[in-house]
Amino acid sequence: MNSIQIRTMARDFILNEFLPGERPENLTDSTELITDGILDSLATLKLVAYLEKSCGIEIAPDELVPENLNSIAQIANFVQSKQAST
Amino acid sequence: MTVAALHEYLEQSAKRYPQTCAAVEANSGRQITYGELDALSDQVRDHLRRIGVRPADRVGICLPKSIASLAVLFGILKVGAAYVPVDSLAPPARNAFIFNDCGVRAIFVEASRAEALRCELARLAAEPSLLPLDWSDGPSPLAAYLAGVEAGGLAVEDESARPGPDNLAYVLYTSGSTGQPKGVMLTHRNGSSYVDWCSEILAPDANDRFSSHAPFHFDLSILDIFVPLKHGATVFLIGEELGKNPARMASIIAERRLTVWYSTPSVLTLLVEHGSLDARDDHALRFILFAGEVFPVKHLRRLKAVVPRARYLNLYGPTETNVCTYYEIPQTIAEDRSAPFPIGRACSHVEARVIDANGRNVPRGQEGELAISGAPVMLGYWNMPERTSAAFHFDSSGRWYRTGDVVIEGDGGVYTFRGRRDRMVKRRGYRIELGEIETALYRHPAISEVAAIARSEESGVSIKVFYASRDGHALSLIELKRFCAHNLPAYMAPDWFSHQQLLPKTSTDKIDYQHLMRME
Known part of the structure; x- marks a missing residue:
């Protein structure tokens, strides 16, 4: 999966699950997801479960940190690095 | 052993068990004797x-x-x-x-x-x-x-x-x-x-290993900090980040062989629901204690199946008294039970009674407000003499803290929680005044009116905010969430926002909360 595919997938999931009615253009690649309260801890776990399933990766408990998941851009980088290492 | 000052627990244990491990940072593994x-x-x-x-x-x-x-x-x-x-x-x-x-x-x-x-x-x-x-x-x-x-x-x-x-x-x-x-x-x-x-x-005893999940500003922490240190046991400090990570917490419970766990039901639900606490592990847990909110029975049942040998205690009490009633969950929970368990009997260090608005005793079996007196009842609210006196009922039998919680007393002095007298709600163990959420959102320049309500659902309490804006347009949900993240503690963040042209009013021109409760 390339970066654009991962970004689109993550963006659609977050908009559908956690931001019903939000205009898609308001959610940018750099919107802060965790530090700006868009994803609470439960939402973060749901997102991780979705990424694992749809990207075929396994995310270790130690990797559930804001540095990996705080924006769509960071998610894409993180998922790609996971895919490259498997 | 009763002490005059809380730090004497540590001082006495340090004399008896100087080389014993007192605390471990569960995340890093660092420890201190x-x-x-x-x-x-x-x-x-x-x-x-x-x-x-x-x-x-x-x-x-x-x-x-x-x-x-x-x-x-x-x-x-x-x-x-x-x-x-x-x-x-x-x-x-x-x-x-x-x-x-x-x-x-x-x-x-x-x-x-x-x-x-x-x-x-x-x-x-x-x-x-x-x-x-x-x-x-x-x-x-x-x-x-x-x-x-x-x-x-x-x-x-x-x-x-x-x-x-x-x-x-x-x-x-x-x-x-x-x-x-x-x-x-x-x-x-x-x-x-x-x-x-x-x-x-x-x-x-000194062989126990306690969890410390609640942050120190939360009253659950009093048990975690002082009880293990009084007995020469070890406390495992679970910080903010680890506390949200059910998979890692579950492996710490199993690998570190924790014997006493204390947290909100939400955290325990997270541990079971996210598949991480595993029945195959040989848990050492003697006690699972929970407090701060109602534990939905279906999640409690699943937890008991995963950790069958532990004893389960439902602890109840506001910050003003800390735990004042408790209830031990029976070994088997009836298949058809869905009603939450009672908050239980008064602890031995308090007296409890059920009173009406005038402070008179309410007959057993009728709803009334739970009032508590005894050694754990707070001095008062800092710098708020009026709020303090309003929180107490005084009579010939003493000084009674009015909890604001409506209960019914059943057989054997067992109390069942029925609801609140005011606009305070508890979600994931934290108490939240809906008025504090409203005050914060009123600071947003585009918002003209705001009302917060709470609903009890099967999965717990959810908070919904209705608001009207100055220009009549809905605000971006991202903007609203961001504003809350920077103006309220995370535990107060609303679950839902609903934009209205104007909020419904009563005949006296106040926001009509009854009407909002009926709106979807």
């Missing part, structure tokens, strides 16, 4: 004395949960001062309000958050000493800080203070209905009467 923790908190005490902290002063703690924050807490008590813990991740303006409100003389603060806190304190014209601990310097920020300030220090008395049992020991701030948090003042006796009750129920 009783002897070392006692000595480190002595150094904190000496430093606080050098900078002018006196008995009966207040000292703030704005630190991540760690061995350092534990040693700081005991150092403050050893001066004879009271500790004031806050959520280090909460908005700095809110923390500055709290520290200014109770006039702290000094604040231990995580170095990376010191500047933001200093700015907010300056706006309030408050100038307590900020004592920064820097984790980027290494794993022992407190030892590093103390080494840096020690040189050339004045000699001070090297004995710990011996405050009386009715002296202030800690101030815990909870959500306030007027939009500002209020400080619950608790004494050494308030804390020790509860700790001694825990000893009676849990019968801990």
Whole structure:
């Protein structure tokens, strides 16, 4: 999966699950997801479960940190690095 | 063993078990013995004395949960001062309000958050000493800080203070209905009467390993901090980040062979639902304690299936009294049961009764307000004499704290929770005044009207905000969430927002909450 595919997938999931009615253009690649309260801890776990399933990766408990998941851009980088290492 | 001051638990255990491990940072695995923790908190005490902290002063703690924050807490008590813990991740303006409100003389603060806190304190014209601990310097920020300030220090008395049992020991701030948090003042006796009750129920010994999941500003932490240290047991400190990670917490419970777990039901639900707590592990848990909210029976049933050998206690009590009733969950839960379990009988260190609005006893089987008296009942709210007197009912039988919780007394003095008298709700164990959410959102320049309501659903309590905007357009949900994240502690964030042209009004032109409750 390339970066654009991962970004689109993550963006659609977050908009559908956690931001019903939000205009898609308001959610940018750099919107802060965790530090700006868009994803609470439960939402973060749901997102991780979705990424694992749809990207075929396994995310270790130690990797559930804001540095990996705080924006769509960071998610894409993180998922790609996971895919490259498997 | 009853003590006059809470830090005596540590001092006595340090004499008996100097080499025993007192605390472990569950995340990093760092640990400290009783002897070392006692000595480190002595150094904190000496430093606080050098900078002018006196008995009966207040000292703030704005630190991540760690061995350092534990040693700081005991150092403050050893001066004879009271500790004031806050959520280090909460908005700095809110923390500055709290520290200014109770006039702290000094604040231990995580170095990376010191500047933001200093700015907010300056706006309030408050100038307590900020004592920064820097984790980027290494794993022992407190030892590093103390080494840096020690040189050339004045000699001070090297004995710990011996405050009386009715002296202030800690101030815990909870959500306030007027939009500002209020400080619950608790004494050494308030804390020790509860700790001694825990000893009676849990019968801990030096082989026990306790969890410490709740943050120090949350009243659940009183059990986690003082009960294990009283008995020479070990406490596993679970910080903010780890506390949200069910998979890692589950492996710590199994690998570290924890024997007593205490948290909100939400955290326990997370541990079971996210498939991480596993029946195949040979758990050492003797007790699973939960408090702070209703535990949905279907999740409790699943938890019992995963950890069948532990005893389960539902603990109940507001911050103003800490735990005052408890109920042991039966070994088997009936298949068809969906009603939540009772909050149970009064603990042995309190007296409880059910009263009406005038303070008269309500007959058994009828709804009334639960009132509590005895050793653990708070002194009052910091600097709020009127709120304090409104919180109590006085009569010939004594001073009764009115919990605001509506209960029914059943057979054997077992109480069942029915609801609240006011607009306070509990979600994931935290108490939230809906008025505080409204006050925060009114500060948003585009919002003209706002009303928050809470709904009880099967999965727990959810908070919905209705609002109207100045230009009549809905705000971006991202913008609303961002605004809340920067103006409210995370635990107060609403679950839903609903834009309205105008909010419905009653005939007296007040917001019609009854109408909002019926809206979808």
